[in-house]
């Protein structure tokens with residue numbers, strides 16, 4: 001790992017969907033085995049750029065996610081490296097048995113980009129709002145499950161996963177994300193990143209909740225409360241060593257995720273600690289609810305996914 | 319019926335204008351069929367939306383919810399004022415149909431391919447109960463990419479669900495382009511016939527033809543019916559018609575000029 005954390009996070013205008021097309025184009029330049037698969041959401045992820053350059057290595061299957069996974073398995077059997085994108089709900093829930101058996105159990109290669117993470121699905125509402133995709137993907141033996149933090153990480157990990165066999169699930173926000181890392185950072189799958197050091201509690205976060213955690217860090221400093229923040233972008237395999245180290249150091253763990261508290265980050269961290277170093281874990285996330293339409297701001301408040309919610313959880317449990 | 323169609327189109331357009339974005343194309347292509355169903359065909363009771371003896375409508379292409387919301391409001395299921403809350407925070411009118419939020423919505427849809435199965439299930443339930451209500455469902459032509467649709471029609475045909483009418487909104491466009499370029503459906507009339515359906519194609523913007531075809535479908539015994547609606551995506555706003563980008567629009571200033579002009583026109587003809 002060679003990660004440089006920006007001193008001040010940047011409001012970057014580079015959308016993750018553009019990163020996807022641009023990076024896949026650069027990968028495909030030296031790798032004729034890449035095939036990008038879409039299920040009638042190419043427009044949403046702006047893959048036309050890629051299609052224009054590599055029409056033979058691009059398939060828009062149509063609205064048929066389950067079949068798309070089966071097609072990918074066939075491509076993988078012939079040595080291709082399929083990258084498949086659709087909204088997170090359709091990339092996991094809509095085709096789970098196909099992922100589980102035709103890819104996972106059959107030990108085939110597939111890179112899955114699930115877009116519109118959690119509340120970022122906003123006005124598409126409950127049918128399109130994935131709060132369980134990470135949980136589902138964690139259940140597939142040997143799958144690697146990642147929630148992307150910013151465009152720098154997305155670009156780097158896309159390049160890395162090309163060369164690793166197996167299922168990789170990369171959960172993204174389709175548009176912009178706060179830039180946390182400096183360009184050129186190199187990430188190590190399975191290793192968390194400490195963004196802030198403090199001894200009172202540790203907030204372990206992923207995705208859009210990193211921004212909230214950083215905000216909470218500032219708010220708590222004013223009250224002389226010092227928290228550590230870990231970006232645990234690889235949810236599976238989890239960085240057990242780092243989680244235990246910070247449980248020992250701060251004695252209190254808060255997880256913050258844009259996902260159901262069952263199945264995702266909170267579950268993974270709890271499992272790791274309960275077995276190896278029992279520590280109080282407070283899970284911030286969506287609790288027994290379905291999605292709904294609204295602005296992302298509104299939804300973050302509605303589901304308790306804000307800096308304020310983190311501050312409250314820290315203070316109540318110190 | 320024409321007037322009712324225009325009223326639906328007007329209310330739907332006002333909703334989209336107010337929100338600034340939305341699934342305009344697919345909402346506008348199904349307005350005439352909604353108009354015929356709700357004005358002339360369906361046995362319903364807006365005061366008692368869950369009346370057990372009602373006819374059902376499952377809008378399988380759930381992203382066209384706004385057109386159905388406008389229809390329901392005009393039928394008196396809820397106040398017209400509510401229409402302007404489309405997609406608001408906390409709204410009861412979300413972008414995709416939700417049976418728990420909106421009076422008159424019979425089934426929650428939005429994940430394409432699932433609504434048609436639910437409609438088939440309702441039809442089967444009514445058969446088991448020995449009831450005579452009808453079930454209607456509207457499916458997108460792109461939506462037919464989903465294999466689940468063909469599982470549903472196999473089932474409907476095998477179980478001889480003659481209380482079911484499936485409409486396919488053949489507007490020839492899906493999200494990323496023309497349906498024929500993405501996954502060619504070929505001749506849907508023939509295809510459904512081969513599956514054992516009574517199967518016809520009508521002009522989906524001509525109320526009289528739609529009405530006639532539904533009446534024939536309801537009198538067809540022993541098999542389910544398919545009515546292909548030959549439609550134009552975005553029908554009714556010439557500038558937006560048949561363009562791929564009308565699937566989901568975020569309106570520009572220029573678009574709003576067009577929309578305002580159309581609203582004025584529709585207000586004139588519905589007065």
Ligand SMILES: Cc1ncc(C[n+]2csc(CCOP(=O)(O)OP(=O)(O)O)c2C)c(N)n1
Pocket residue numbers: 039040041063065090094343344345347379381428429430431457458459460461462487489491492493551565
């Ligand atoms: C299972 C599933 N996959 C993808 C989508 C995203 N999506 C919403 S509408 C649409 C295109 C639908 O095309 P069509 O059925 O032809 O609808 P219409 O032209 O009537 O709007 C897509 C891909 C979805 N809602 N559900």
Ligand SMILES: [Mg+2]
Pocket residue numbers: 458459460487488489490491492
């Ligand atoms: Mg269509």
